[in-house]
Amino acid sequence: MPLPVDPVDQEWMRRALDEARSALTTADVPVGAVIVTADGRILGAGRNEREARQDPTAHAELEAIRAAATASGDWHLTDVTLYVTLEPCVMCAGAILAARIPRVVFGAWDDKAGAAGSVYDVLRDRRLNHRVEVVPGVDADACSALLTEFFRGDGSERRPG
Secondary structure, three states, X not given: OOOXXXXXXXXXXXXXXXXXXXXXXXXXXXXXXXXXEOOOOEEEEXXXXXXXXXXXXXXXXXXXXXXXXXXXXXXXXXXXXXXXXXOOOHHHHHHHHHOOOOEEEEEEOOOOOOOEOOOOEHHHOOOOOOOOEEEOOOOXXXXXXXXXXXXXXXXXXXXXX
């Protein structure tokens, strides 16, 4: 039986979904992320911009982390939660660890490249010096549906990210 979902987490995931939808305007895979402070302010937001910028590192999580670090004036993001519509990949998990983000909430699982519990579990690897609280599956149906619709309509073989 699934655990009850925190309504605050659901609300912030809806904001991440708004970011994901905005990626559609540039034909990017619709993944969105927001970084929220403990007192409920968005510190950074991002969406996939790989196609728009022709940058393989322009994942939603990295865009949000960069924005949050700039806004806070510090790369240590120790009192925030990252909300992202798709399970982070290995690259994004590494950035999450490097930024010392303590909590990640994600929507859809990524069974091909996920690094928060599906394919890999980088965020909770006990061999590393920082571990992250991971809350999976928040608004998973809506997050998955957006990705499914994108890939169905586009006919592409690109992978989410």
